[in-house]
Amino acid sequence: MSTAMNDLVADITNRIANGVAPWRATWSSGQAVEPLRADGNRFTGVNAMLLSMAGFNRGYTSPYWFTFKQALALDACVRKGERGTPALLYKPFKSANDNDDDGHDGGAPAARGRAYAASYTVFNASQIDGLDAKHLVTPPAPRWTEGELPAAIAAYPAKIVYGLQHHPCYREAQDTIFMPPADQFETFADYCATLAHEQLHHTGAASRLNRPSLENYHKDLEARATEELIAELGSYFLTLRCGVPYSEALIDNHAAYLGYWSSVAAKTPNALVSAAAAAQRAVDYLLAQAEAATLPMAA
Structure with missing residues (x-):
């Protein structure tokens, strides 16, 4: 994994070890949103945690996250000076040059055979110029009715x-x-x-x-x-x-x-x-x- 990812996971792990769950602010505020990939699929596993926390802490209103190349493919561009967020993936040894998280979750390597952990950088749509407006709209909150179980x-x-x-x-x-x-x-x-x-x-x-x-x-x-x-x-x-x-x-x-x-x-x-x-x-x-x-x- 990259130094940035190692540092991020280590920081979260240390806080959990001290009885503090850093995702709790997103829970109690009701403002966190499920992070979505460029194609609209959900991030899952550790990436869902990391990116929902990052989006909440930095005040991003869009649920969408893109790699630099994904933004360019849509004729959009990450604004100069924007800081990316590391995401984790497991890559099979046979495709060491394939930098894509097919599982979307950055986890469960046992289900995929022999693999190694790697990381890549993503940017929230709020950090990118030139995207379609649909990527910048704050999604409606999931329906919650007091007194009814979801x-x-x-x-x-x-x-x-x-x-x-x-x-x-x-x-x-x-x-x-x-x-x-x-x-x-x-x-x-x-x-x-x-x-x-x-x-x-x-x-x-x-x-x-x-x-x-x-x-x-x-x-x-x-x-x-x-x-x-x-x-x-x-x-x-x-x-x-x-x-x-x-x-x-x-x-x-x-x-x-x-x-x-x-x-x-x-x-x-x-x-x-x-x-x-x-x-x-x-x-x-x-x-x-x-x-x-x-x-x-x-x-």
């Missing part, structure tokens, strides 16, 4: 038991999510986000994604820390997609888990990238299962 969260098939005495959790032995009633949360958004967090744990069960961090959750501190980071990142990706606002109170309740993650990061330099890739797979699985659950049965 469709994906509502439709995801999982057994949920509600009770006043329950602490939010997923118990793999019973394959069940336990939740307090919605009216026990400070806001309905808190309830939605907490349920999404537990649903993301649910995706990791042996009968589903078979995630090692969930399998070893109660056996190993590092596995538990990794699994909580995956669920935290997955919650970010999912709520960004659904438009669910986050409150600081809920965010603080998850902060303690992140401090444990320092032991993982110290031993595995690419742990953040791997966790983001696992979180994206969990979100993709959840969305696919929710969609399948809403399809009419074939005659």
